[in-house]
Amino acid sequence: EAGVTQFPSHSVIEKGQTVTLRCDPISGHDNLYWYRRVMGKEIKFLLHFVKESKQDESGMPNNRFLAERTGGTYSTLKVQPAELEDSGVYFCASSQEFRTEQFFGPGTRLTVL
């Protein structure tokens, strides 16, 4: 069974540009989460999808971040326009309904110059 996949693995952009990160969860997992780790800090929650609906987006830092989950399958996280403080590693995770175990992808390392 394939795990959670994320694309790209690494992205380097300039301040003010737009970047879109993609996450493909484990097949059959209705729950999809985005997290972020900024250098020197703990991993922080961004948002949670149940199928195509946003269940909890309390961790989204501001309106420059837009997350979507088309048809309840893959998800995208767009940052527009990117700022220096957006640099970090963005992780996606998925879990089955009513199960706590979250399985993580390898992350996308975003560098904003």
Next chain:
Amino acid sequence: QKEVEQDPGPLSVPEGAIVSLNCTYSNSAFQYFMWYRQYSRKGPELLMYTYSSGNKEDGRFTAQVDKSSKYISLFIRDSQPSDSATYLCAMSVDSNYQLIWGAGTKLIIKP
């Protein structure tokens, strides 16, 4: 004050030693407790999951939760160089809910 406190280390021990990793937390509503292992440039990998208080064992790994003290531990027996990684604790108040993370402890097992 952080919700979850974890010593970032690094913690260096000789091969074969018993390793003890710990986290403390402040939110008494946490019910689900997890330990993840993360190798460099990889995503967190779920090692152990415990609901409420008690112990759970899986091979060389044992997880303990003491809710009265708001303290969780992960023990690794017969440690191997391949166990060298960053170990992160994570907690949640409910299933299918956001995880709150510790900073992670960098563990080094010396051959």
